[in-house]
Amino acid sequence: MNTTGPLTIALVMATPGTGWGGMEKHTADLAAALSERGHKVHLLAHKAYSHRFAESVQVHSLPVQLDRRNPWLKHRLRRALKSITPDIVHAQGNKAASLVGSIPRTSGNRSTRILGTLHGTKSSHRAFNQLDGVIGVSREIESAVNHPNKRLIYNGLKDKEPDSPDPNPGFPIPRERPLLLAAGRLEPVKQFDRLIRAWAQSASPGTLVILGDGSQRSQLESLISQSGAGDRILLPGHEPRVLPWLKAATACIISSSREGFPYIMVEALRAECPVLSTPVSGVRDFLPDSAIASSDSVEDIADLVTANLGVGDSTPGSLSARFQSSFQRAAEQLSLETMVSKTEHFYRELLGANATGR
Structure with a gap:
């Protein structure tokens, strides 16, 4: 077994090629970083992602x-x-795990x-029972998996190159403060409709900006x-340069079901932008209780929103x-370097041990 030298790694991603979200970004970042470390990396996926x-x-x-x-x-x-x-076959998500688990190791x-x-909580995790190891990207997900060989490895982002200038965003950043920022696909799971209603109900001044595009735009x-708050809510569209917005924002908000x-939480905390969130997976590991909705x-x-951005003592x-x-914990634990090192270490552990059996 190859437990010390460069590895041949097959990453399997089974999403249908119609969107680009957190799992796809995770896989692309992981593949590039593993390749930079000298491993031979293969991607098995829909041709649209090439x-x-x-x-x-x-x-x-x-x-x-x-x-x-x-x-x-x-x-x-x-x-x-x-x-x-390959030395390692690494499935990304439930469908990919089901596929690779069904392939006999007879050749x-x-x-x-x-x-x-x-990458997310599912009603059943049986597909992962056939594998030698499982990675959960949050503590809740890792705890929900009943597998003898599992690891918690958070998503991470590449460190910004030193002294590289931030590109200007395509849409002017409003001057009004507080500035509450949301970003993501305009799809039902993000619950931006609830966020808009909540912003209108809140006692917060300032502007809400929702960056993104999708089926719910109209x-x-x-x-x-x-x-009734249309003059304080902006929907600029897709913005590939989110960092300048995060640096300018008073806070970033996650309203998902x-x-x-959430990659936006990673991006925001790494940019030292406070994050407010619904109680979705992963946020309790990094956000104070006062920043998480009931x-x-x-x-x-x-x-x-009112408690954190409203008038009064909450400046x-x-x-x-x-x-x-x-911010400090995010800097220590949510880097791409940390994510890749922990993943590579898990690969070596699996190769150095007997298979758990299938």
């Missing part, structure tokens, strides 16, 4: 838009893995170790015009002061 990955990553197209039980998909996966003979590299990363625009481990209801989100300066320990 241009999103580093040139050093060899991409193998799979028809993952098909059902996970589809025999043609399984055949293509089995053929690709046989040609690669190619018999010492291959198979693991999966669970619905949200109508809601904003009906909210569910998240695995639920994801409109009323509780409004109460959260932006005092809000930032309450987050100093969060």
Whole structure:
């Protein structure tokens, strides 16, 4: 078994090629960083993602838009893995874990170790029971998995290059403060409709900006015009340069009904921007209790905003002061370097131990 030298790693991602979210970003960042460390990295995924990955990553197209039980998909996966003979097969998400778990290790590299990363809470995690190891991206997710060989590894971001200038955002940043920032796909799971209603109900002055695009844009625009706070809510569209906004914002807010481990929280804390959130997975590990809503209801989100951004004693300066320990912990634990090092160490552990059996 290869336990010390460069590894051959096959990352399997089974999303259908129609979107780009946290799991896809995680996989692209991990693939590029592993390749930079000298490993031979292969990506098995939908062909639509080919241009999103580093040139050093060899991409193998799979028809993952098909059902996970589809025999043609399984055949293509089995053929690709046989040609690669990887030391590590790393599945990203439930569907990928189900696919790689169904491939018998009867050909190619018999010492291959198979693991999966669970990016969100599911009703069943049975697909991961067949694997040699499991990674959970938050404490809640890791605790929910019943597997003898599991690890908690947070998502991380690459450190900004020193002295590199921040690009200007495509849309002018408002001057009014407080400035509350939300960012993400304009889709139901993000619950931006509740955030808009909550902002209108809250006692906070200032401006709410929601960066992103998606299927709910027209619905949200109508809601904003009906909210009575339309002059204090902006919907600029997709903004690839989020960092200048985070540096300018009084706080960032997450209004989602569910998240695995929110990348926007990682980005915000690394930029030393306070984060307010609904009680989704991962936030309790890094945010103070006063920054987490009791639920994801409109009323509780409004109460959260009022308590942290409303008039009175809760000034932006005092809000930032309450987050100093969060900023420090994020700097220590939420870097890409830490994420990749822990993942690589887990690979070595799996290769150095006997398979747990399937």
